[in-house]
Amino acid sequence: MSQRIAIFISGSGSNAERIIAHFQNHQSIQVVMVLSNNAEAQGLQRAARLNIPTQVFNKIQFRESDEVIQILKTAGVTHVVLAGFLWLMPPNFIETFPHRIINIHPALLPKFGGKGMYGMRVHEAVKAAGETETGITIHEVDARYDEGKILSQQKCAIEKADTPAQIALKVQQLEHQYYPAIIEKWITSL
Ligand code: GRF
Numbered sequence: 001m002s003q004r005i006a007i008f009i010s011g012s013g014s015n016a017e018r019i020i021a022h023f024q025n026h027q028s029i030q031v032v033m034v035l036s037n038n039a040e041a042q043g044l045q046r047a048a049r050l051n052i053p054t055q056v057f058n059k060i061q062f063r064e065s066d067e068v069i070q071i072l073k074t075a076g077v078t079h080v081v082l083a084g085f086l087w088l089m090p091p092n093f094i095e096t097f098p099h100r101i102i103n104i105h106p107a108l109l110p111k112f113g114g115k116g117m118y119g120m121r122v123h124e125a126v127k128a129a130g131e132t133e134t135g136i137t138i139h140e141v142d143a144r145y146d147e148g149k150i151l152s153q154q155k156c157a158i159e160k161a162d163t164p165a166q167i168a169l170k171v172q173q174l175e176h177q178y179y180p181a182i183i184e185k186w187i188t189s190l
Contacts, residue, residue: 003187004032006077008085013043014172015083015104015179020050022180029187032075037062037087063090072096079187082141083179086118094143101141101148102186104179106171108153109137113146123164123171133157134167136174138182152182 005023007016013034020031034047035055044054061067069092072080080093082103089101105113107122112134117125126134135155140148154177156170 001028003029003078004076005029005079005081005183005187006072006075007031007034007047007081007083009034009036009041009043009083010038010086011041011043011084013041013046013084015175016043017046017050018176019081019083019180019183020047020052022184024050026184029184032077033071035068035071037085043084059087062087066092069093069096079183080141081183088145089141089143091143094141099140099190102151102183103139103141103146103148104175105137105139105146106134106168106175107137108133108135108155109139109146109150113137115145117146120164120168123167126158126167127162127164131158134171136171136178138179138186151186152178154178 007019009016016034023029023031031052033053033055036044039056047054055071057068080097080101107126112122112125133155135153137150138152139150142148154174156174158167
């Protein structure tokens with residue numbers, strides 16, 4: 001059976017772009033749409049360029065109705081991939097897609113996770129804590145921020161002189177290298 005991915009983004013969408021590219025021409029897994037809470041998200045343009053349909057929604061549609069879930073169901077979505085999506089997934093999503101929602105966090109959870117820990121704030125906190133390594137965590141999504149079952153972690157070293165921006169770059173390289181392949185492994189092993 002063919003598996004159908006919807007990617008949720010809030011910003012740049014560089015991971016979404018790599019994921020779309022990874023599954024182009026895949027035999028049994030397809031990215032069928034990219035959704036965002038942010039109409040200005042650069043990732044929506046990246047998706048459109050790659051001929052992936054896009055959809056923007058607001059808080060009421062997302063949190064106070066089943067509207068977004070209905071869109072996913074109509075498109076036959078089987079798996080939800082979060083790639084830089086900043087809103088907490090409401091319980092009706094978790095119930096509709098149990099163990100079928102995945103996220104990437106730009107640090108080694110359980111450290112440097114939770115509400116408000118996103119983007120450069122994560123790398124600034126890692127730097128301030130004097131960590132000698134950081135990395136990425138790919139995990140299943142449950143009803144809390146950054147707390148679902150960990151599927152994969154990849155690490156990189158931090159040099160003393162690294163700035164938060166340099167740390168961010170190293171982490172982003174890991175994300176691009178690993179997230180698409182881990183998603184594929186996760187879907188095919190479910
Ligand atoms: C990534 O660092 C990811 O770990 C986090 O949000 C960022 C998204 O980057 N969840 P991009 O929009 O894919 O470029």
